[in-house]
Amino acid sequence: MxxxxxxxxxxxxxxxxxxxxxxxxxxxxxxxxxxxxxxxxxxxxxxxxxxxxxxxxxxxxxxxxxxxxxxxxxxxxxxxxxxxxxxxxxxxxxxxxxxxxxxxxxxxxxxxxxxxxxxxxKANAIKPCTLQLWMVFQNGDTEFVGNYQKRSKKYTAYDPSVRNLQYKGKLIDRFYYTESPTNDSSQSIQQ
Structure with missing residues (x-):
């Protein structure tokens, strides 16, 4: 330990x-x-x-x-x-x-x-995550990123013309948050 x-x-x-x-x-x-x-x-x-x-x-x-x-x-x-x-x-x-x-x-x-x-x-047991972060690719596909405790300007103000992020070779168009249906941080939802 x-x-x-x-x-x-x-x-x-x-x-x-x-x-x-x-x-x-x-x-x-x-x-x-x-x-x-x-x-x-x-x-x-x-x-x-x-x-x-x-x-x-x-x-x-x-x-x-x-x-x-x-x-x-x-x-x-x-x-x-x-x-x-x-x-x-x-x-x-x-x-x-x-x-x-x-x-x-x-x-x-x-x-x-x-x-x-x-x-x-351990962190979520202390302060549960209430938000889910999602990314939307330029081709329209959506993928779950993870559970978070608060919104981050890094994602809410993401501008693909300034910072071109990629995931698995696909360009990310934007990010958005939704309310978590549960506080279980191990849950992974795919759309």
């Missing part, structure tokens, strides 16, 4: 791993050895967050679970932000660094996805 001590210990391991692979100055902290602060928070939606000062926040939702793969992936994700700089967001440079670190850490994608399902289930 993961404890807060486990999270701190794994954070130090990932930090050492990242410093070994990227020993030069990091974009956020100017020197890799200033990254020292790890903070726990109670966020049930965002599992990790990196800050300009070099601090990383990790959700305490991991505590009491066996979601080691997801925790490791989240820490690598946040350290990747510190390496490339937060202004880079999730651009191609960030993705290259994250994928490189994930490969070197021999991350198991299937285990990460399974862990994320467990964490979402």
């Amino acid at each position: 993961i404890t807060e001590d486990t999270i701190v210990s794994m954070s130090e391991e990932i930090k050492t791993f990242c410093v070994r692979l990227f020993p030069r100055s990091w974009s956020v902290t100017h020197t890799s050895f200033e990254i020292a602060e790890l903070e726990m928070n109670r966020n049930k939606i965002v599992f990790g967050k990196a800050h300009h000062c070099g601090k990383i926040q990790i959700s305490n939702i991991y505590v009491g679970t066996d979601c080691y793969s997801a925790l490791k992936s989240t820490l690598i994700h946040e350290f990747s932000h510190l390496i490339v700089g937060l202004k880079e967001n999730h651009n191609s440079r960030f993705k290259r660094i994250f994928e490189y670190l994930s490969d070197k850490a021999e991350m198991d994608t299937a285990a990460i996805l399974k862990d994320h399902d467990v964490l979402r289930g």
Whole structure:
């Protein structure tokens, strides 16, 4: 079972791993050895967050679970932000660094996805999802995305002329929300 001590210990391991692979100055902290602060928070939606000062926040939702793969992936994700700089967001440079670190850490994608399902289930037990997100493709097909607790501007303000997203090779035209018929986050409805 993961404890807060486990999270701190794994954070130090990932930090050492990242410093070994990227020993030069990091974009956020100017020197890799200033990254020292790890903070726990109670966020049930965002599992990790990196800050300009070099601090990383990790959700305490991991505590009491066996979601080691997801925790490791989240820490690598946040350290990747510190390496490339937060202004880079999730651009191609960030993705290259994250994928490189994930490969070197021999991350198991299937285990990460399974862990994320467990964490979402735990989060939903605390605060059930009341919305379903759907995507509509340019060819008119509709597909279920997932259950959510609140609407996101990322989807409500989606403009395909600005940001052309694809899923399974099909261009997404728009997103929309519906009320969930049930609070069971494992339910997957296809139209």
